[in-house]
Every structure is written in C-alpha cells, then in structure tokens.
Amino acid sequence: MSTESKTLINHIVEMEEDEANALAAKMLDEGYDPLELLSHCREAMDQVGSRYEQGEYFLPELMMAGEMLNEISGMAKPLIQQAGGEEKKESLGTIVLGTVHGDLHDIGKNIVTFMLEINGYEVVDLGIDVPVAEFVSAIEEHEPQVVGLSGFLTLAFDSMKDTVEAIAEAGLRDKVKIMIGGGQVDEAVMSHTGADAFGLNALTAVSLCKGWIGQEVAA
Ligand code: B12
Incomplete structure (x- = not known):
C-alpha cells in the first residue's frame, strides 16, 4: 500500500475530515483507482469500528466516519461511472x-x-x-x-x-x-x-x- 493510502486511512481514523477529503481529492485527481480508494475507506471504517468496540470512540465518531465516507464516495462515484463508459439505456433486470x-x-x-x-x-x-x-x-x-x-x-x-x-x-x-x-x-x-x-x-x-x-x- 502506498504512503498516501496509509495517510488517507490515518486521516479518516483520526477524524481529520478536511485532511482526508483533501488527500482523497488529490489522489483521485492524480488518477488513483476510485474503487481501490473506496477499499481503503473500508479499512479505515474497520479501524473506527474497532476503536468504537474498545470504548475509545463513541456514536459521534461513527457518525463523523460515515460522513467522511459519504463525502469520499461522492468524489469517487463520478470517476467510477466515467470508467464504466456510457450509461446503458436498456435495463438488464x-x-x-x-x-x-x-x-x-x-x-x-x-x-x-x-x-x-x-x-x-x-x-x-x-x-x-x-x-x-x-x-x-x-x-x-x-x-x-x-x-x-x-x-x-x-x-x-x-x-x-x-x-x-x-x-x-x-x-x-x-x-x-x-x-x-x-x-x-x-x-x-x-x-x-x-x-x-x-x-x-x-x-x-x-x-x-x-x-x-x-x-x-x-x-
Ligand atoms: C458509519 C457507521 C455508522 C453510521 C452509519 C451511517 C450510514 N448512513 O450508514 C451511524 C453513526 C448511523 C451508525 C450507527 C450505529 N452503529 Co454503526 N458503524 C458504522 C461503521 C463505522 C461503518 C459502516 C460502513 O458504512 N462501512 C462502509 C461500507 C462501505 O462498508 P462495506 O462493508 O465495505 O460495504 C460493502 C458490503 O457491506 C457490501 N454490501 C452492503 N450491503 C449489501 C447488500 C447486498 C445484497 C450485497 C450483496 C452486498 C452488500 O457492499 C458494500 C460496498 O462494497 C461500522 C464499522 C465497520 N467496520 O463497518 C459501524 C458498525 C456497523 N456500527 C455498529 C453499531 C453498534 C452501531 C450502533 C448500534 C451504535 C449505537 N450505539 O447507536 C448504531 C446502530 C443504528 C442502527 N439501528 O442501525 C457496529 C455493529 C456491531 C454489530 N455486529 O452489531 C459496527 C460494526 C461498529 C463496531 N465495530 O462495533 N454506524
């Protein structure tokens, strides 16, 4: 895992919202794979979850983590969509x-x-x-x-x-x-x-x- 990825996970786990958003935006801007970025977010969520289980974090931190994840997935989604090409018109099911x-x-x-x-x-x-x-x-x-x-x-x-x-x-x-x-x-x-x-x-x-x-x- 790259240093930037580790730093991103760290910002999320430490509740550093502005830093996490800025780094995620920079990584995506520089061509980082948006799906991989989301998988780092998942890892960060697991660490937040563990801190919650250990009584180190409480509901506000879970809420903040959810908010950060929503913001970062909001940045990643348009790029995933672009990579998938034109939206299909006919429904597959x-x-x-x-x-x-x-x-x-x-x-x-x-x-x-x-x-x-x-x-x-x-x-x-x-x-x-x-x-x-x-x-x-x-x-x-x-x-x-x-x-x-x-x-x-x-x-x-x-x-x-x-x-x-x-x-x-x-x-x-x-x-x-x-x-x-x-x-x-x-x-x-x-x-x-x-x-x-x-x-x-x-x-x-x-x-x-x-x-x-x-x-x-x-x-
Ligand atoms: C953010 C969060 C919250 C936010 C949720 C915000 C939101 N809008 O969703 C808030 C603050 C509301 C919250 C509340 C609570 N939470 Co919470 N939360 C989390 C946290 C940190 C992240 C969850 C998350 O969004 N993960 C990110 C997503 C992207 O995860 P993902 O697994 O990669 O998602 C993929 C798969 O799951 C899969 N998938 C999902 N759905 C489906 C469906 C199908 C059909 C398929 C095939 C695949 C699939 O695809 C997804 C995308 O790839 C987790 C910790 C963790 N480790 O996940 C705790 C966690 C889930 N929460 C927990 C708890 C205890 C609570 C509360 C009870 C806390 C409280 N005391 O009030 C409440 C419960 C409220 C309720 N009734 O639901 C516990 C659950 C423990 C348990 N085993 O029951 C966890 C595990 C934390 C912990 N380790 O203790 N939480």
Whole structure:
C-alpha cells in the first residue's frame, strides 16, 4: 500500500475530515483507482469500528466516519461511472434493495445501488429500516428478478430471516433470487436467513446479478 493510502486511512481514523477529503481529492485527481480508494475507506471504517468496540470512540465518531465516507464516495462515484463508459439505456433486470428493519446503515447499500445501476440494472432502493411488508409489496409491484437485503448489525441477520420468510409466505420466494450483504455475512448467516447467496462487496452483488439474470443486452 502506498504512503498516501496509509495517510488517507490515518486521516479518516483520526477524524481529520478536511485532511482526508483533501488527500482523497488529490489522489483521485492524480488518477488513483476510485474503487481501490473506496477499499481503503473500508479499512479505515474497520479501524473506527474497532476503536468504537474498545470504548475509545463513541456514536459521534461513527457518525463523523460515515460522513467522511459519504463525502469520499461522492468524489469517487463520478470517476467510477466515467470508467464504466456510457450509461446503458436498456435495463438488464430489476433489483429491489433495502436495509432491513432495525438497521439504519446505508452507505454500503448505496454503493451497491450505484454499482448495480452503472452496470445496467434498474434498482428500486427502498432505503433503510425497511419493514418486511414493504419488501413484499415492492416485489409484487416491480417484479424484480433479485432482492438484495443489506444490514450491518448482528440483529439484522434476524431481520433478514424475517424478510425472507415473509417473501415465502406471500408465495413469492420462487420468483426471486435473494442476496444478502453488509456487516459480517458469511455462509452460516446465509443459511440462517434462507437467502440464496451473500456478497462481501458491491462487485459481488453485480456478479451475482449477472449470474442470475444473464449477460449484457445486445448492443
Ligand atoms: C458509519 C457507521 C455508522 C453510521 C452509519 C451511517 C450510514 N448512513 O450508514 C451511524 C453513526 C448511523 C451508525 C450507527 C450505529 N452503529 Co454503526 N458503524 C458504522 C461503521 C463505522 C461503518 C459502516 C460502513 O458504512 N462501512 C462502509 C461500507 C462501505 O462498508 P462495506 O462493508 O465495505 O460495504 C460493502 C458490503 O457491506 C457490501 N454490501 C452492503 N450491503 C449489501 C447488500 C447486498 C445484497 C450485497 C450483496 C452486498 C452488500 O457492499 C458494500 C460496498 O462494497 C461500522 C464499522 C465497520 N467496520 O463497518 C459501524 C458498525 C456497523 N456500527 C455498529 C453499531 C453498534 C452501531 C450502533 C448500534 C451504535 C449505537 N450505539 O447507536 C448504531 C446502530 C443504528 C442502527 N439501528 O442501525 C457496529 C455493529 C456491531 C454489530 N455486529 O452489531 C459496527 C460494526 C461498529 C463496531 N465495530 O462495533 N454506524
């Protein structure tokens, strides 16, 4: 990792917002890969999370970290979009996505929405703290091929399970593929929730959808 990357992570972890924003802007300006920059931000978030767990940081620091991440991803997104070329006009499929009930984290979900959209999918983003009934009615209304459940809290795993169960009870389970992500999801969480797959980042979300829905629309 370059010295600049380490300094960026350090600025974020130390809550030096102006310095972090200025360095991120400079790195992007000089051609630094925006996706790699976001992965450094993730590393910084993990360090902020650890300090929170150790009682060194509190809610205001989590909020500040979220704000910095939003600002830096706001700078990175247009560059990722440019690199992806012209926006595709024809939709490759529809994804209903939301942060499950009880959970308010949405930065990761918003990156997933953005990456799916620039890859040609139509995303119906239901937002945060989404009640199970809202997922069910969105599936009935939009008839997506894929449903994405996001959540960063451990308690979100049960909310994901409730949501998958409600989709099944409404008779819609075999009409959609369900992917989960955010936080510490893994194989065990996936089977607990009854989802079809899990993804640790937005690129996996895109490749899961590509696998399920099929490939590019012919030009
Ligand atoms: C920023 C932050 C906040 C912000 C969120 C702002 C926002 N608008 O999202 C605020 C301040 C609101 C917040 C609140 C809380 N937080 Co918080 N927060 C964080 C922090 C530092 C970063 C989270 C984040 O945005 N990461 C950055 C993104 C980009 O992460 P990412 O994983 O790379 O995202 C990718 C994947 O997750 C994936 N993905 C995401 N969704 C999906 C969906 C699908 C379908 C797929 C395939 C993939 C996918 O793609 C994303 C992009 O590549 C984490 C620490 C950490 N290590 O992450 C704690 C953390 C998640 N928070 C935590 C806690 C405890 C809380 C609070 C309970 C604190 C409190 N006492 O009030 C509240 C809960 C509020 C609630 N009900 O939700 C704990 C959770 C512990 C747990 N296991 O339950 C953590 C882990 C901190 C810690 N180590 O203790 N938090």
